[in-house]
Each structure stands twice: as C-alpha cells, then as structure tokens.
Amino acid sequence: MLRNGRLAQLLRQRSLRAVIGVERNIGLIVCLWSMALAALILTKLDMSQVSLSWHNMVLHGLIVLSPAIGITLAARCFPQGTLLALPEVVLARVGRWRRVDPLTAQRHASFGAHGLMAGLTIGLLLNVLMRTGEFVMAVPALAGEGPPWARVLFVSFALDCVVFNVLYAAAFIMAVRHVPWFPRMLLLIWGMDIVAQLLIAQWLSSVALPHQVAPALSMLLTGNIQKTLISMALWLPYLLLSERVNVTYRRRIRA
Template sequence: MGRIIQSGANDYAAGISRRSIGISRTLNRRVAVIATAWAIVFLLGSIPRVIFAPVPVNDAADLAALALPYLLIAAAPLAGLCLAERSFPAGTLTAQPEIRLAFYGKWRRLSVTEARADPAFGPTGFMASLLIGLLLNVVVRSFEFLVAVPPLNGHAPPWGQALFHMMAADVIVMGFFYMVCFVLALRSVPYFPRMLLFAWGLDVVMQLLIAQQVAATAGLPAEVADALQTLLRGNIDKVLISATVWLPYLLLSDRVNITYRQRMRAAV
C-alpha cells in the first residue's frame, strides 16, 4: 500500500512538473501575443469610458486629456516587454551580480554550464505560478483602474484631476516594471529576484505618494477620501501578501538558487 501511495504521489508531482514546463514554454512563445491582446482589450474597454466621461469634451485637448492615460496604460506593459527582451535576448548568458543580497544558507557555486545542465534549472515548478501571477497583476491593476477611476480632464475639480492622473501613473509605472520582472524571470536572468524586490518596494511607495498628493488637494470629498484609502490600503496589502508568500521561496528554493544565482545547496 505504501509503495502504491508513493508511486501515485510521484506521478502527481511529475504531472505538475510537466504542466509547469508547458506553461513556461507557452508563455515564452506567446507572451508578445498575450500582451498585445490584453492591450487591445483594455483599449476597447476604455472607449466607452472616454465617450461617456462625466466631464465636458469641448476640443481635442479635452479629448486627449481623457484618452492619453488609457493609451499609456495599454502601452506600458508592451514597452516593458520590448525593453527587457531586447536587453536580455533569449539564450543570452548573463553574468551574476557582483554584490550578493541573499546570504542565508550554505551554498556551493556552480558554473553557468553546470547550472543550466541541472534538472532544476529554469522557470518551471512553482516559478510558473509566479510568472502567471505577474501577468495577472498587470491585468487586474489595469482592470481596476478601468472600472473604478472615472476619466477626468481640466474641467474637473483639482482633486479629481489629481486622482485620475496619479492613479493612471501608478498603473503605468507598475505595469511597466512588473512586465520587466516577468521577462527576467522567464529568461532566467540573474537580476530577477532583486528586480522583483525593487518592484514591490516601488509599488508601496506609489500607493503612499498617491495618498499624499491627492489628500493634499483642496476640496477632496470625505467619501472619495475614504474610498481611496480603502483602495490604496488594499493595494499595499496585496504587495505585502505577495512578498510574504514568495520571499521565502525566492531565498530558499533550490530551483531559484540554481536558476538565478547559479549555486546549489552545500552538503552538510
């Protein structure tokens, strides 16, 4: 009975491994198509928002003030994708950073050849879940902006303009950096773990900046301030939860250390 259970567990683990490899390969081949398709869907969804904006549109400047943030939100992940792919082409052997940030544990250095020959090398296993999570983060943040933030131009109160522009800037900046993180992870670039740590920190800073800038604008209604506070706190909570879940894995996982740090756990 024990052998049967062990065999079933091994088959299940092997199945998960095969599926994760398939996910990584599919993402590697289709990421440009996926990003472009999402940009098109997002822009189509933004058209009704611009047409039925709760502010007057008297000229081209008014229309541009409404439409430009949506265009930039759609373009930011594509820009991050293109920049990261051109900076780290597929198959490129990128040198390890000179300064190590992950010291916990005892590790044995591997050469590039040894690391790439190891079965644990590559963004598969749990890393495939992280890849999907990075993409979903871009999609969810963009969708939340689309449905929750009304498009406002120069005819809106100052607090409304500040809210619209700051929230749009947040989605633009984080869409760019999370997509860069995605490509670095997918291409097994050694800078991925610290780039993700940078993105998490920047995300928290962006939420705090939005709260500071919008709250400092005169005439902000109390109900809007409460809703904004809830939204920003939720964004920060998401970052902290992600960091809490993934940081131990990024520090201790054999796969992560072999793939991104070219080192293997030393025998005790």
C-alpha cells in the same frame, strides 16, 4: 511513492508547458489584451460623453501600451539565450550554497522557471491585468477633466498603473529568461509599489477631497499596500530558500 512521483512529474511538465506557452505567445497575448483594453476604454469614454484633453488621452494610451513597453524593453535588454553575469554583491546569504558554473546549473533538475516559479511568473502578468482592471473600473473617465481633486486622483493612479505595468511586465521577461537580477528586481518593484501608494496618499492629502471619496480612497490605497505585503510574505522566503531559484538565478546548489 511512485504515484506521488508521477504526480509531481506531471505537475512539473504542465507548469513548464504553461510558462513556455505564455512566453512564446506573449506578443499575441499583449496584442489581444491591448486591443480589448482599448475597446473598453473607448466605450467608457464614449458613454461618458466628455471631450478629453490631450494629456488625458496620452495617459489612456500609455495605460494600453504599458505592458507591451515593459516586455519590449526587457526583451531588448535581455535577449533570449544570452548568458549574463551574476551580480557582484551577494545579498541572499540564507542557507548553505555552493557556486557552480553555468552549464552545470542548466543541467540541474531544478533549473528553469517552472514548478512554483510558474505561479510567480504568470502571477506577474495577472498583476498587470488586475491593476489595469482596477484603474478602469475605479477611476471615472471624466476624472481627468473634473475639479482639481479629481484631476490629481486621475493622474496619480494613471501614472501608477503605467509605471507598474511596465515594471511587472519586464519582470516577467526577466523571470522566464533566467536573468540573474530577477529576484532583486522583483524585490525592488515590491518596495517601489509600497512607496508609490504612500506618495499617492500624500499627494492627494494636499487637495480637498470630498468627504465621501476620502474613506474609499484610503481603503483602496491600504488594500494595495496589503496586497503587496502579502505577496512579499508569500514569495520572499521562496526566493531566498528555493533550490530552483538559487540554481536558476544565482547558479548555486545546496552545499
């Protein structure tokens, strides 16, 4: 029992250091990420040897800057150390909980975005990394200058990448700054993500896709929906039932 307790304490401390370290250095991380991504995109464009239109260049620029935009907007909206009001309407009604004041919640042993919450919060940033990587690797740089179906494909996936990079990056800031709206925001993002894939599929169905492109595109969109559903299945019970989440974001403890 003593060994298990020490192991749990060690894991808790490491997760706490990881979250604090990422939060403190998020500006540097985003800066390095943007520089590396910009270099990768410029190299890819140079290898394609195609002159890009202004809207194509703007979309690539937004993809590079989207994480910084999301983090900056969230940081401005939710300053560090600000005590924010709880939502008036309670949606999470699973379990028996007792409301506590903010000071009591902050003194609680489970308060904070560490433990399993560290995996969720850092996973939000990894989602940005994976989404951008998929776009850069899967969508040709010259797609925006190609036939109509290629332009539609490029614009739809570029906008998808920009919007959800902004949202997931903003959700990270909300999580580490203990914003009460974080669980609802994350659920909203998941729902929007699924709807976005369906809208992209509908949008692309209106253009004549080559036979070799349609099956691969269908697999990609289906895979994106499946990944979101898996994330919801894994984390939604935790967001509803975890004492850490309830203490940190809903200011309530088990009754």
